[in-house]
């Protein structure tokens with residue numbers, strides 16, 4: 150009985166701890182439709198509810214030859230280009246939005262079609278939050 154009480158106390162204090170320090174979450178994930186052999190892209194919102202800065206270090210999936218973190222930007226002539234990002238900073242208590250025309254996860258040379266109603270797993274590797282697997286639904290752009 151004494152042991153059970155101790156275990157219960159430990160569980161309660163762990164729960165209290167994670168609530169007060171906050172967590173890092175990934176929300177509103179989606180990917181655009183694309184065909185096998187093309188490139189695809191996924192978007193989501195990362196909310197860092199913790200008091201520490203974090204970093205997205207890499208992304209991986211099994212739906213393409215390569216999975217990269219890109220930033221789209223327009224030059225002074227309005228010509229769009231994409232730069233591969235070594236990492237993305239997620240400030241403490243901050244939100245980073247991956248969206249069309251900005252940050253995105255790019256799937257190079259898809260090995261399957263991405264049709265509306267499909268979904269697939271994407272693994273995001275964070276410096277502090279560790280590795281998170283998120284399910285990405287495919288939507289019409």
Ligand SMILES: [Cu+2]
Pocket residue numbers: 219220231253254255
């Ligand atoms: Cu890209």
